[in-house]
Amino acid sequence: MTNLQNCLDSCSIYVGTYQKYNNGSLYGKWLNLADYSDYDGLIEAMKDLHKNENEPEFMLQDHELCEIFEKLGLIGESYISKDIYEIAEQINDSGYDIEVFESYVDCVGKMDFQSVYDGVMNYYIGEYSDDETFVQELCENDTPYNLPSYICIDWEATARNIMFDYFESNGHYFRS
Structure with a gap:
């Protein structure tokens, strides 16, 4: 387990899309941020999950234990910052x-x-x-x-x- 995973281990997001939601479906999946080495890997997994949509507009319908990221404005209903992995690494490397x-x-x-x-x-x-x-x-x-x-x-x-x-x-x- 890398240092990066320590901070992200308990951070999960439920990823659906606005199109599915607007059509009455809550279909999506829980993704643990620690399962991906970086932001690009996470985005690829989100795209793969919703590959049946042309350019899906992701909806982060729920998240667990990402309080610091939410407070810093790094995660929201329709947004996850590309800096989240770098910030998690800095937190892990801080010693706190x-x-x-x-x-x-x-x-x-x-x-x-x-x-x-x-x-x-x-x-x-x-x-x-x-x-x-x-x-x-x-x-x-x-x-x-x-x-x-x-x-x-x-x-x-x-x-x-x-x-x-x-x-x-x-x-x-x-x-x-």
Whole structure:
């Protein structure tokens, strides 16, 4: 299994055509993106599936687990970006799970992939169970010496104050 397949393994699209749909047919097939080495291979499979139509207009009637691609505008009802395989490869090569990229987009909103990639690479801190745990580790790593055990810190209040400079989604933390 290649790195590229890791990101695309769970991404499937149901491919029909507008002509069939307009004629009352939902005929199509689920295609797993990882089964094709590149965009051209995927398009050839789509054409082969609907070879009984002259220049079929593809309709992506459903998709599974392609949330990041949808959020980035790479996949929609009648569109799949030719860049999807290159982007999947960049995600795989980044060393981070696709979930980190999805969380970043949740925090900052829709933008081009290069901005998302740069944001993850520059601002991702890590995964934590809650704000207090994140802030406690952040502060303890930032303190040049061990604090005496008799000092008590209100981590909940400290987290409220510090979180103005950070954002979080699904347990993934990023610097603002």
